[in-house]
Amino acid sequence: MSKLTNRDALKKVRESYKKAFDAEKRKIFVCAGNGCIASGSIQVYDKLAEIIKSKNVGCSLELKEEPGHPAGLKKGGCPGFCNQSVLVLVEPEGWLYTKVKPEDAEDIVEQTIKNGKPVERLAYKAPDGKLILKKDEIPFYKKQQRIVLDHCGKINAESIKEYLAVEGYSAFEKVLFDMTPEAVCKEVTDSNLRGRGGAGFPAGQKWGDTLKAQGSPKYIVCNGDEGDPGAFMDQSVMEGIPHQMIEGMLIAARAIGAEQGYIYVRAEYPNAVARLRKAIEQAEEFGLLGDNILGTGFNFHLTIYRGAGAFVCGEGSALMGSIEGRRGMPRVKRYRSTERGLYEKPTVLNNVETYANVPLIINRGANWYKGIGPASSPGTKTFALTGKIENTGLIEVPMGTKLREIIFDIGGGIRDGKKFKAVQIGGPSGGCLTEADLDMPLDFDSVPKAGAIIGSGGLVVMDETNCMIEIARFFVDFTKRESCGKCTPCREGTLRMLEILERIVNGAGKDGDIETLGELAVTISQAALCGLGKTAPNPILSTLKRFRNEYEDHIYKHKCTAGECQKLKTLYIDPQNCAGCGACAKACPVGAISQQDKVLEGKKKAYYVLDEKKCIKCFACKEKCKFDAVKEEA
């Protein structure tokens, strides 16, 4: 491919790829997202490709400029229904094959590619046993509205040609040739797009401020750090539709007059890094990135910067410090990054999903965008839905969708017939929502009123067997480890909070602990330097508010109602199951188990008993027992 040097050339190639793409009457997408790869999707793809080649089936493996075969096999982005992986999507019929294995490849080639018939046994099996073949008829998808992720899973994730075939880079083209930077900023402002990184700051305002700011050069930075445990939406965008995000960055660059951009990606996302790298190379090859883009004199270069494992680098000033080659420590914000950001120059820093929204807004207009979801936070939001829920995966819903719809309609309710208890939203900086919040609309304004935040969009659902204090301990342990140590409230405060929480879950909670926790939490949230410290107490504050009785049970009654805290359990030996082998007594490090004199009727040996007072609850006896005689009680 030689570089495109003007608008007509771009239009022409887009036209030709569209023709080739449309000529493929049937398209088979094997999910090449992180989850499906872990479940073996590459092996499924390879097997399909091998059969197609060896049997000379009329199916192309790569999009050509000229129309080729009537069918195409592609590695697609994540369609979202991750717990049914490996997923294979057949378009235009919209058949979704679930739990596909390499052994199924033969049938897919014979029936679907050759004869255009579905492989019905691979259809999704609903809990009531019904087979549902069409993706859009599966309850998981019914209430979703995929606009940002529309192409994710429906084009080859590794092909700029296919992105061009679905109108890719047309928004950038419009911005480059038909709009002034001011007009672009205005369109984004009018759309009321709010940053999807968590805080919901208006993106258009950020862009407008940077455009007006003095200083050069200006920078565009994309935050793809996504360190929230339990969140993977940005990863899915970077892996599934990398060009859409790059196009958003190009539009931002044009809008503020930047020539250099950085994508900061977590090191734990090797697939995302590889896809982005490939996408950047392709865009450079086509002349959509680099110098003198499409002959307009506009230059823009993109560099991928891999993170090195520091959650605090999700914070803007720490992230920029990291790109500058320093420790990722937040700065006191005397200036906004729109005035002095990266290398002290005006910088637009947005999150992956924010950039991926931009091409849609430019193409379809601010008014269209505002028509989705509530006016104060319009558009859709992607969430990573995980935890103790039937359907886990990546979802996209209009802002303002109720939690109840997400958990019970899309998520299919709680696993194993258990009861819903809470959902942790927004990761370690967020909070817990409970039964009482199920009818609250999820948007940037409503969720904070309930003491939580949307954050980047992680939703971890918990059932009755999850102890909320253990969850608070888990998050505080995380923020304590990830605290950069620069300011004392965060460095020392998180440690003190953790010590108290650890004591409570280990059954050594004291009178006054709840009050101390509350005081520490308020002080830290007011006094810490950056967002990490300020929000570190949120899991404690929200669980204290909603599950205070559990704290009291742990401290005063030495009881964990969820039955999760090991040290609060009681162990005993069931004489009926005990075979008298003595394995438990040998394993016990404190000699709490002894053999009785009495032999029960029908048994060969005398049974053992456990002295509850001596027991340190290490569970060594339970692990060793082959007869399921060591039981636990909450």
Next chain:
Amino acid sequence: MSVPAFDPGVVDDVIKVWGAKSGSIIPILQGVQEKYNYLPPETFPCVAQKLGVSEARVYGVATFYENFSLQPKGKFIIKVCDGTACHVRKSLPNLEKFRKELGLSEKKITTDDLSFTVQTVACLGACSLAPAFMVQGGIPDKVYANVTPDQIPGVLDELRAKL
């Protein structure tokens, strides 16, 4: 297994791409670590001299970020995910099983023969398939999903065969 001698050429290779400026410290350290699985002590004076920054600055960066290790690591690095989704779906028993099978602990994370390192990681982004862990060192990196402790000896046997 033994650790190969330090080669300043690795640093030069990264400088060719990123330039001899302080913004290149992290990519350089990543390049060195990819080769040795850890940062040998010679890295610090070498990088400091080539970039014209203090050794303390390079050392400060290396010790700040979790992914850099100043201790040699094993050929296979097993990163057990303990993100929220994995945590609530019981990732810790998997971690304990690994440690037990390999004689490791929270303090001792690498086997004496430098075959395996076992550590936790905040989130691998495979949350829907929790609990998960990742093995680095084979090519490519491999994520194992929906794991239970009884599968772990099998995974270790599979890896040992590739040592």
